[in-house]
Amino acid sequence: MPREIWQCPKCAREFSRKNQRHACGTGNSADVLRDRPQAVIEVYRAIESFINKLGKVETVARDRYVLFRSRRIFVDLSVMQNAVRVAIHLSRRIDNPIFIKIVANGKQVTHVAKITNLVEFKHIEPLIKEAWQFSLA
Numbered sequence: 644m645p646r647e648i649w650q651c652p653k654c655a656r657e658f659s660r661k662n663q664r665h666a667c668g669t670g671n672s673a674d675v676l677r678d679r680p681q682a683v684i685e686v687y688r689a690i691e692s693f694i695n696k697l698g699k700v701e702t703v704a705r706d707r708y709v710l711f712r713s714r715r716i717f718v719d720l721s722v723m724q725n726a727v728r729v730a731i732h733l734s735r736r737i738d739n740p741i742f743i744k745i746v747a748n749g750k751q752v753t754h755v756a757k758i759t760n761l762v763e764f765k766h767i768e769p770l771i772k773e774a775w776q777f778s779l780a
Contacts, residue, residue, distance in 0.1 A: 672704045675722050686727045686758050687720065693768060694718065697775045717778035718771055726757040731770050734777045741766055751777070 672691065676684050687709075694700055694711050703710040709720040721728040736745060736752045741763065744755040758764050 672702065672709055675704050675707055675709055679722060680724070682760065683722060683725065683727060686761065686764055687722060689761055689764050690718075690720065690727065690729065690758075690771070693764075694771060694775070697772060700775070711775075713775060713778045715778050717774040723757070726759045728755065728757050729767060729771075730755045731767065731774045732778070733770065733774050734780075737770065739766075 672687070676687060679687075691702070691709075695702075699713065701712050703712070707722045709722070710716050711718045711720075715732075717732050719730045721730075731754045732751045733754060734751060736747065737754060738745075739754075741756045742754045743757060744753075746753045746755075754770070756763070756767055758767070
């Protein structure tokens with residue numbers, strides 16, 4: 644049975660929980676990227692482009708953070724001066740040296756990496772897709 648979707652009457656964003664606490668609006672990724680080095684912008688744009696090709700995804704940008712969600716958040720980014728910190732929310736633990744931190748929390752395991760170039764991004768691309776698929780379940 645499909646879950647009921649609640650839509651915020653103020654901003655029209657959709658959530659799987661009624662009266663979901665949130666900040667209305669989705670922000671703008673251009674604000675997050677302002678004054679960042681070109682290499683960081685390239686990494687961010689590659690991640691964003693890949694995620695947007697997966698299917699229906701909402702992008703929420705605030706300050707230096709960007710969240711990507713389908714039914715729930717599956718990837719969140721922190722845009723730093725020299726890297727993009729990527730947190731990927733998976734259903735399982737993956738031990739890989741690219742991850743600087745791994746945290747199990749309930750039904751998901753969050754894997755954190757600092758991505759500084761497109762080669763590093765290619766290593767986590769399949770895991771981002773897996774996280775998106777997991778977020779739809």
